[in-house]
Amino acid sequence: MSTIARKKGVGAVLWDYLTTVDHKKIAHLYLISGGFFFLLGGLEALFIRIQLAKPNNDFLVGGLYNEVLTMHGTTMIFLAAMPLIFAFMNAVVPLQIGARDVAFPFLNALGFWMFFFGGLFLNCSWFLGGAPDAGWTSYASLSLDSKAHHGIDFYTLGLQISGFGTLMGGINFLVTIINMRAPGMTFMRMPMFTWATFVTSALILFAFPPLTVGLIFMMMDRLFGGNFFNPAAGGNTIIWEHLFWVFGHPEVYILVLPAFGIFSEIFATFSRKRLFGYSSMVFATVLIAFLGFMVWAHHMFTVGMGPIANAIFAVATMTIAVPTGVKIFNWLFTMWGGSIKFTTPMHYAVAFIPSFVMGGVTGVMLAAAAADYQYHDSYFVVAHFHYVIVGGVVFALLAGTHYWWPKMFGRMLNETLGKMTFWLFFIGFHLTFFIQHFLGLTGMPRRVFTYLPNQGWETGNFVSTVGAFFMAAATIILLINIVVTTAKGEKVPGDAWGDGRTLEWAIASPPPVYNFAQTPLVRGLDAFWLEKMEGKKELTPAEPLGDIHMPNSSFLPFVIAFGLFVAAFGFTYHNDAGWGLPVGILGLLITLGSMFLRSVIDDHGFHIHKEEVLELEKKEANA
Amino acid sequence: MANQTNSGNERVDLAYRRRKNAEEMRHQMIAFVLMILLTLIAFAAVGYEEFSHWFVVPFILLLAAVQVAFQLYYFMHMSHKGHEFPTMFIYGGVAVMLLLVWAFTTVIWW
Incomplete structure (x- = not known):
């Protein structure tokens, strides 16, 4: 296999991406499919807002509204936010620790295809009778009664498959970060985004198994005659809620900790200062993750757990505000006295602080169990979690897109269009969700498809809908920006922003397939900045130049995930049609067969020889 | 690693390694014998009819936990x-x- 880049046909590019095990290309795949699902979820959000724009509207009525609402939440969390975070983890973390790839490149590809086919399966429900309609939490008491179509089965099996993918990704990053850091990169010299990835991966490792268990129970109940959640047969419907939230609350931190990581990088880079209180940042990240596991029941205050349980979970929840506050102040102090450059990513970062703090404050309000009885299931909760997830996670994803785009694709996104996106999105976001606090406080219930006139909710809902269109416009400008940049954006050097601090900026943009020709020697936090401050242009190598061992591409990850996709169809319909069971078994055979092939075929990878590396590096230097 | 030399020669520190391995083997044997003993005690506890279930179940669960610790720390080298x-x-x-x-x-x- 040659590594010399040359113009390739569409088919060859497609095949390259279908078989790739390179973390940088897998990042592209995550970015593209996560971006696609983000647009889909955004479209669903627009439909919801159109329906609610005026009282007694009939744009989406009853069951269809439930389906759109459910799919908006499910898509945004599992199919947009998670993969977009994985896109940045894949694109950046191996570079930040000075590694040539993740620890298990094959597993990395498998994780992506599992997510992809799981998401595809979930969305197939739109064309096959109806989408899931029991909310993204899919509480068993609702979802077991949803018998008009197979929507919930698509939810259970689709999320199960994509959940396996996420779990694989998490384990992969844990092993990568523990074992593959460049010489000199101790844990306390790791960039904040790498730290966030590490802690997030640990959260994934512990939080996804409860979801897996819950989904298996649900699958049994729905498709194989089980009674785990059926009180009439001795089951207990509350168990689903606990299992779901034992996963679901850490999931919030799985989303937001990488967002914190992205912002930590951006604040330091564009304040051109070392991150304030680095070690307290690390400590706060770990503490949030730790506390995140003992607060899940604050989603269930009104279930009737009793005052003692409610009180314990309320207090535990409020303590999370402490490490989060530490982080907020650290970011503020990072900017304090810095020489700040207001680039597009920095816009998002600065806007993130007040937006996220507002979400945090309403979070503490909701954590007060007694008060929660008032807020519960109202638009106040909707406003709260959109402030946290849009104001925190989506801002971070947009910021990260602008920040790392030059590193991932070698071209700088247009800053003017970027700032237009930011302002439209920022205004639209606050317009949409700020007023929902008050809608909630005046009693508007969530998840209900319409409301009557003269309840004082018309103006609020209309404003909210207008805001949603601002965000849609922002997204369209971002897409235009991407197209324009791809067509004729300016090519950038390795240190695209000129202020790069971490290792990823020390190599070409986009990085060569082997990342680092020689593994770098890390002499401190912000390793690249350190060398630049001593007048050097690049990092000191930690090893002589030699042949580089690379993994071979493989089509098997695609086939393994595809088998599960087929199997999921079979088992979904096995109670209705004779072909169900055989198709299910066929799918499992495809998966197990290709796993068998993976085990028996010897694959030792290949070497990029020293001469080739030298040639590539020389070409890079001239470009 | 058993020792802190950077020599690839296996004959370096031979005496030290032999002693280390012997000690390791002794630990393995002790753990193994203890595990057999614990298993026998568990069987005896279940077989002896004077004990109530309220005693036996937690008791054998406790023994199981000890077994897991032996397994992890001695046989799977987690103590290293x-x-x-x-x-x-x-x-x-x-x-x-x-x-x-x-x-x-x-x-x-x-």
């Missing part, structure tokens, strides 16, 4: 250096699961 991360993650997972079981028993099934 370089196993800090697996240890941390195992205990992390155990803590999460215990919390879950504790919450389920007190909140749902009490």
